[in-house]
Amino acid sequence: MAAKKKKQASNKSVKNQSGKNKSSKNQWADHLTHRAKAENYPARSIYKLEEIQNKFKVMKKNDQVLDLGCAPGSWLLYAAKQVGNKGLVKGIDLKPIEIKLPDNVVAIKDNILNQDNAAFLDKNRGFDVILSDMAPATTGRKDVDALRSFELCDMALTIAKNFLVQNGNFVCKIFQGNDFNDFQKRVKSKFKECKTFKPDSCRKQSKEIYIIAKGKK
Numbered sequence: 001m002a003a004k005k006k007k008q009a010s011n012k013s014v015k016n017q018s019g020k021n022k023s024s025k026n027q028w029a030d031h032l033t034h035r036a037k038a039e040n041y042p043a044r045s046i047y048k049l050e051e052i053q054n055k056f057k058v059m060k061k062n063d064q065v066l067d068l069g070c071a072p073g074s075w076l077l078y079a080a081k082q083v084g085n086k087g088l089v090k091g092i093d094l095k096p097i098e099i100k101l102p103d104n105v106v107a108i109k110d111n112i113l114n115q116d117n118a119a120f121l122d123k124n125r126g127f128d129v130i131l132s133d134m135a136p137a138t139t140g141r142k143d144v145d146a147l148r149s150f151e152l153c154d155m156a157l158t159i160a161k162n163f164l165v166q167n168g169n170f171v172c173k174i175f176q177g178n179d180f181n182d183f184q185k186r187v188k189s190k191f192k193e194c195k196t197f198k199p200d201s202c203r204k205q206s207k208e209i210y211i212i213a214k215g216k217k
């Protein structure tokens, strides 16, 4: 009886921003959210990178990988397994990483738009792979959100141009909007191969898509 009451309380109905009723439980939680939890990943986005890696083989053993927008850390954990203990994964995010990271991962809390993180990025060695799963905090205004997302992609591409080794690979999440074609054209001009891919694990209603660029010229 007590357990039943507790369950009812945790499922109680609340109003969302548009005034409609929704469950106070995470309405976005789905089987991948539960699977991620069971497999000790902090976010379901792990399965997007897994699909990308299975299809495009963007990372390999011993690679040095940069993960832009790395919190809460699922891609860091997955990339760390792909590169192995002789590889290295560096991550950067506005938010701190709160999970325990393996020895071949370092992460810092910083804004990618801040030019001062060049020392962390380390131009001397260069990265074999740069991943960007960055997404801006949404405002609800589609034009503003699309512009902010584009600004992050633009910065990710600049970092890829400056810090990827020759023949390096670049994966970048982008929201399909007005700037999409122009951005894709700019990526294509810098890489030998460039494709777009929407992993099955992306939420159907999401406008996000990944640009997979291989072989930096």
Ligand SMILES: C[S@@+](CC[C@H](N)C(=O)[O-])C[C@H]1O[C@@H](n2cnc3c(N)ncnc32)[C@H](O)[C@@H]1O
Binding pocket: 042, 043, 045, 046, 068, 069, 070, 071, 072, 073, 074, 075, 076, 092, 093, 094, 095, 110, 111, 112, 113, 133, 134, 135, 136, 137, 152
């Ligand atoms: C979808 S989450 C990334 C999830 C991550 N790939 C994972 O698997 O755990 C997007 C992240 O982009 C970060 N982000 C957004 N703008 C940023 C910026 N200017 N600099 C650094 N990180 C940023 C957000 O803080 C957020 O954690």
